[in-house]
Every structure is written in structure tokens, then in C-alpha cells.
Amino acid sequence: MAQARIGLIGLGVMGANLALNIAEKGFPVVVHNRTASVMHDFIDGAGDLAERLVAAEDYAALAAALTPPRAVIVMVKAGGPVDAVIDDLKPHLDPGDIVIDAGNADFNDTRRREAALREEGFRFVGMGVSGGEEGARHGPSIMVGGADAAYAEIAEIVEAIAARYQDTPCAAHLGPDGAGHFVKTVHNGIEYADMQMIAEVYGMLRDGGSRAPHDIAELFEAWNQGPLQSYLVEITAKVLAAHDPDTGKPMVDVILDAAGQKGTGRWTVIEALKLGQSPSTIEAAVAARSWSAQKALRETGAAILTAHDASQTGPDVLDGDLERALLAARIIAYAQGFSLLSAASAEFDWSLDLARIAEIWRAGCIIRSSLLDDIATAFRGDLPGGNLILAPAFVRTLGETISALRRTVASAAVTGLPVPALSSALAYYDTMRLARGTAALIQAQRDFFGAHGFERIDRDGSGLHGPWGG
Numbered sequence: 001m002a003q004a005r006i007g008l009i010g011l012g013v014m015g016a017n018l019a020l021n022i023a024e025k026g027f028p029v030v031v032h033n034r035t036a037s038v039m040h041d042f043i044d045g046a047g048d049l050a051e052r053l054v055a056a057e058d059y060a061a062l063a064a065a066l067t068p069p070r071a072v073i074v075m076v077k078a079g080g081p082v083d084a085v086i087d088d089l090k091p092h093l094d095p096g097d098i099v100i101d102a103g104n105a106d107f108n109d110t111r112r113r114e115a116a117l118r119e120e121g122f123r124f125v126g127m128g129v130s131g132g133e134e135g136a137r138h139g140p141s142i143m144v145g146g147a148d149a150a151y152a153e154i155a156e157i158v159e160a161i162a163a164r165y166q167d168t169p170c171a172a173h174l175g176p177d178g179a180g181h182f183v184k185t186v187h188n189g190i191e192y193a194d195m196q197m198i199a200e201v202y203g204m205l206r207d208g209g210s211r212a213p214h215d216i217a218e219l220f221e222a223w224n225q226g227p228l229q230s231y232l233v234e235i236t237a238k239v240l241a242a243h244d245p246d247t248g249k250p251m252v253d254v255i256l257d258a259a260g261q262k263g264t265g266r267w268t269v270i271e272a273l274k275l276g277q278s279p280s281t282i283e284a285a286v287a288a289r290s291w292s293a294q295k296a297l298r299e300t301g302a303a304i305l306t307a308h309d310a311s312q313t314g315p316d317v318l319d320g321d322l323e324r325a326l327l328a329a330r331i332i333a334y335a336q337g338f339s340l341l342s343a344a345s346a347e348f349d350w351s352l353d354l355a356r357i358a359e360i361w362r363a364g365c366i367i368r369s370s371l372l373d374d375i376a377t378a379f380r381g382d383l384p385g386g387n388l389i390l391a392p393a394f395v396r397t398l399g400e401t402i403s404a405l406r407r408t409v410a411s412a413a414v415t416g417l418p419v420p421a422l423s424s425a426l427a428y429y430d431t432m433r434l435a436r437g438t439a440a441l442i443q444a445q446r447d448f449f450g451a452h453g454f455e456r457i458d459r460d461g462s463g464l465h466g467p468w469g470g
């Protein structure tokens with residue numbers, strides 16, 4: 001076997017599938033797992049690919065089996081475990097070797113690790129990998145952050161294992177240090193928003209329209225043939241059509257309605273707020289997951305509040321309206337996510353290529369959708385205000401869909417059905433088309449109680465005050 005250039009530590013679901021993907025593309029991989037039996041079982045079960053997999057019992061063996069400059073992918077739980085692996089691995093590495101964190105890391109950690117390892121002569125790459133188990137095995141979308149020279153060493157492997165869109169790899173070196181992990185985090189934020197908006201539409205069909213899961217599944221399946229075509233709509237149809245083998249009931253009906261979250265959605269919101277941004281659809285999605293977890297409170301609320309609430313059956317919303325509403329809201333969620341990327345790029349001096357990011361999201365990742373090609377085109381062209389909702393193609397689509405979003409949100413409000421992400425999308429859209437907003441009043445209030453000062457529209461100068469005194 002050829003000498004291996006790449007090692008991989010952590011044979012959980014993602015790590016194991018990534019190792020098989022790398023081996024399948026012809027690169028020998030040295031693998032290590034803390035529990036040795038997992039590693040041996042993995043190689044035993046790898047079939048023909050086993051001949052390109054080498055088991056390393058410890059980090060010394062891993063380092064010895066790799067040709068310098070070594071590249072070692074770390075695929076362990078985010079946070080402390082990544083630092084622990086790096087600390088234990090470092091003594092076995094040489095200057096110039098590359099450690100690649102391919103997990104979902106907080107980009108602040110990535111920046112810290114990159115700086116610390118650089119100081120010691122090593123190189124660190126933060127690599128966002130999207131596509132779940134299937135993507136890791138057969139082609140994920142890969143968002144890389146790190147030094148140019150470090151990426152040059154691993155580009156061949158990264159691009160070989162990535163998903164392909166019309167023969168172009170869905171992998172890119174997006175910027176230094178934490179750029180790749182930041183982009184992956186925002187990808188997940190958009191994923192949260194899209195999933196939440198889909199769930200809200202499902203809720204309107206289920207609770208507003210008394211529609212059965214299989215019926216809703218057919219609707220999503222049909223929508224997936226049109227402008228909503230996307231991985232998330234596709235799997236929604238499949239999920240809603242599935243039945244529980246134990247009870248025979250629709251699977252979705254026996255799953256506890258409390259959503260988990262590992263943190264990337266929350267990180268998106270935290271970083272956005274720090275940058276003075278507000279991706280409200282993502283915020284709404286994170287909030288909705290947190291509210292969903294308050295199951296006991298909601299059950300109590302259902303018993304107490306429903307009796308005192310005069311909500312009524314709202315105006316009927318046609319299926320076509322829901323489809324258009326989802327499309328409008330999805331465009332707005334993408335617009336918010338890309339605005340955040342643009343703000344971070346300016347703040348951290350990353351020069352992110354937003355068109356390229358849209359391009360590498362066209363295949364392999366969880367938010368892949370037919371919209372991403374149009375988004376890439378919009379960023380390659382002249383984009384008023386740098387905001388996607390002002391791109392000519394999206395102005396047109398929003399013009400055709402926004403009234404459906406209005407009817408959907410209005411109907412949900414009258415009926416008493418929660419649609420936090422859809423309504424946040426609408427509020428953002430309406431705010432962005434209001435040239436004269438209402439913040440003059442906020443400024444006046446701030447000046448009234450705290451002499452905070454304001455600017456006027458008819459004179460230069462800041463820190464001006466109103467005649468509130470007497």
C-alpha cells in the first residue's frame with residue numbers, strides 16, 4: 001500500500017463514513033479510535049476498502065504511519081474533546097503538520113486553536129462538513145478555513161471526497177482560521193430556519209386543515225418538483241409518509257414534539273447579535289426549538305389558556321398559498337444568512353466569496369436547494385444593497401409570493417397557530433421596504449429619558465436633543 005498522507009481520529013458515524021469516502025477515492029487512511037475494538041470492527045466491516053485503511057493503536061503509531069507533512073482529521077465531539085485530542089497528538093507531530101477539525105466547531109475555538117498551533121509551528125484547518133452520514137460517505141459539502149499553504153496540501157483529498165455539482169466539487173477554501181467553521185455554522189442556522197418554516201406549514205395543514213400525514217406528505221412531494229425543490233422538502237415528504245412498525249401509526253405522530261439542538265443554530269444567533277445583525281428567521285427557529293422542549297409547560301398552557309382565548313378558524317389558506325409562502329420565507333432566510341456572512345467577512349477581514357459559498361451548497365449539504373444556483377448568480381451580478389431580496393430574480397419571485405406569505409401569517413394569527421419563523425420573515429421583508437421607519441420615536445424616547453442624543457434628517461450633527469425639558 002502507498003504511504004498514507006492522511007489520518008483520522010474518531011470513528012463515530014461521521015468519522016467512519018468520511019474515512020471510507022477518503023479510502024474509496026484512492027487515498028490510504030490511518031485511523032484511530034479511543035476504543036480500539038470500534039476501530040478493528042470498523043476495518044473488519046470495510047470490505048474491499050479495508051486494504052486502504054490502517055489501524056493505529058495510539059497517536060505514536062498514527063504519526064509513524066503517515067508521511068510528513070502529516071494531515072490528521074479530528075472527528076470528535078466539539079469543545080473540550082477536540083482540545084484534548086490536539087494536546088495528546090501534538091507531541092507526536094512535526095512542525096508543518098496539519099491538524100484538521102472536521103466537526104461542527106464554534107469558530108471562536110477554531111480561531112484560538114489556529115493561532116495557538118501556528119505559534120508552535122503546526123498548521124490548523126477548521127473544516128465544516130455538511131451532509132450528515134450519507135454525505136460524509138458519498139460526498140459532503142466542505143467549507144474550509146485555514147492558511148492557504150495548509151489547504152494546498154490537502155486540497156486534492158478534500159476535493160476528491162466532496163459532493164459534485166455539474167462536475168465541480170462542492171468544496172472550497174473560504175478564508176483563514178475560523179472562516180470555514182463560521183460558514184458551516186451559518187449553514188446550520190439557515191437549516192434551522194428552513195426546517196422550522198417547513199414545520200410551521202405542516203402545523204397549519206395538520207391543525208388548521210385537519211390533514212393527515214400521508215396527505216401532507218403527498219403535498220410536500222409535489223412541492224419538491226417545483227421551486228421549493230430541496231433536500232429538506234424531499235425528506236419531509238418521506239418522513240411524513242413513514243409508519244411506525246410497532247403501532248402502525250404515522251411515525252411523525254408517535255415522536256415526542258420536543259426538538260433537540262447541539263448548538264450551531266444558537267451559535268449563529270449569538271455571533272449575529274455580536275455583529276449587530278439579526279437573522280430573525282434563525283432566531284425564531286432557535287426559539288421555537290427551545291419552546292418545544294418546554295413540553296410540560298405547553299401541556300399546562302393548553303389546558304389553561306385555550307379556554308380563555310377567543311381564537312377562531314382563520315381564513316382558509318390554499319395549498320398553493322402555503323407553497324408560495326414557504327418559498328418567500330425561504331428566500332428571506334437565505335438573505336438573512338448571507339447578510340450575516342457578509343457582516344462577518346467584513347469584521348474578520350475574510351473576503352468571503354458569497355457566490356462560491358452558494359455554489360458549494362448546491363450539492364451534498366443539508367440546505368441544498370434549487371434556489372442556490374440563483375443565489376450564486378445574484379452574488380456574481382450587480383446586487384443592490386448587497387441583499388439577496390433585492391436581486392432582480394428574487395424581487396420577481398417575492399413579488400409573486402409575498403401576498404401568499406401575508407395570507408398565511410394572517411390566517412395563522414387569527415386561528416391561533418404559531419408561525420414564528422414565517423412571521424419573522426414577513427416582518428423583515430416589510431421592514432426592508434419601509435424607507436421611513438419608526439425608530440425616530442425610539443431615538444426621541446432614548447433622548448427623553450437618558451439624553452442619549454439623536455441626528456436630524458434636515459441638519460448635520462449628532463448628539464442633538466429634543467425640547468423635552470420643561
Ligand code: 6PG
Pocket residue numbers: 104129130131132188191260261262263264265365366
Ligand atoms: C449537516 C448538519 C449536521 C448535523 C447538525 C444537527 O450540515 O450535516 O447540520 O451538522 O445534523 O449538527 O444539528 P442540531 O442537532 O443542532 O439540530
